[in-house]
Amino acid sequence: MSLSFDIGQQGENQALNYLLDLGYKLVTKNFEYRRKDSRGRLGEIDLILVKDNKLHLVEVKTRNNGLLGDGLESITKGKLDLLFKTFQYFISRQEYRVYQNYFAQFDIAVVNGLNVNVIFNAYSFDR
Numbered sequence: 699m700s701l702s703f704d705i706g707q708q709g710e711n712q713a714l715n716y717l718l719d720l721g722y723k724l725v726t727k728n729f730e731y732r733r734k735d736s737r738g739r740l741g742e743i744d745l746i747l748v749k750d751n752k753l754h755l756v757e758v759k760t761r762n763n764g765l766l767g768d769g770l771e772s773i774t775k776g777k778l779d780l781l782f783k784t785f786q787y788f789i790s791r792q793e794y795r796v797y798q799n800y801f802a803q804f805d806i807a808v809v810n811g812l813n814v815n816v817i818f819n820a821y822s823f824d825r
Contacts, residue, residue, distance in 0.1 A: 706758070706760050708760065709758050709759070709760025709807075709809035710727070710728075710744055710745065710758045710760070712760075712809050712812075712814055713744075713745065713756065713758045713807035713809055713814050713816070714727065714745055714747075716807070716814040716816070717745070717747055717754075717756070717807075717816070720749075721749055722747040722748065722749045722754065723747060723748050723749065724745070724746075724747055725746040725747060725748055725753070725794070725797070726746050726794075727744070727745055727746075728742060728743075728744060729742065729743045729746055729784065729788055730742050730784075731780075731783060731784040731787040731788075740780065740783065740784070741780040741781060741783055741784035741787075742784065743755050743756075743757070743781060743784050743785065743788065744756055744757055744758040745758060745807075746788065748797070748800065751800055751801070752800060752801045752802070752803065753797055753800045753801070753802040753803070754802075754803060754805050754818075755781065755785055755802060755803070755804050755805065756804075756805045756806070756807050756816075757773065757777075757781070757804070757805075757806050757807070758806075758807045758808075758809060759773075759806065759807070759808050759809070760808075760809045760810075761808065761809070761810045773806060773820075778804070778821055781804060781821075785802060789802075801822075802822075803818070803819045803820075803821070803822050804819075804820050804821035804822070805817060805818050805819065805820055806820045
């Protein structure tokens with residue numbers, strides 16, 4: 699694995715632990731929406747958590763210096779569209795249908811060093 703992958707995984711674990719400490723429950727991590735022919739990933743949701751009958755789809759951006767910005771600049775309309783398609787695929791899966799009537803929101807967790815900053819409800823999904 700690459701160094702950037704390892705840093706990203708560390709950031710995801712740091713964000714996950716932060717949210718678990720706040721009372722969130724993990725549904726799944728690194729949920730992928732793949733092509734039917736398995737030739738590649740179409741989308742991924744870093745963390746899917748639940749709290750108070752609400753699904754939290756969390757995009758984690760890990761930064762260890764200011765060279766790549768604060769992480770928010772990388773959330774584009776295209777990224778949001780892929781996230782929504784991935785969410786639709788998630789909710790259609792038999793093992794996750796229990797969450798079909800939950801409100802879903804998109805949160806962003808920016809991890810920088812030891813700091814975790816979460817922007818809750820950065821984007822709401824209107825199904």
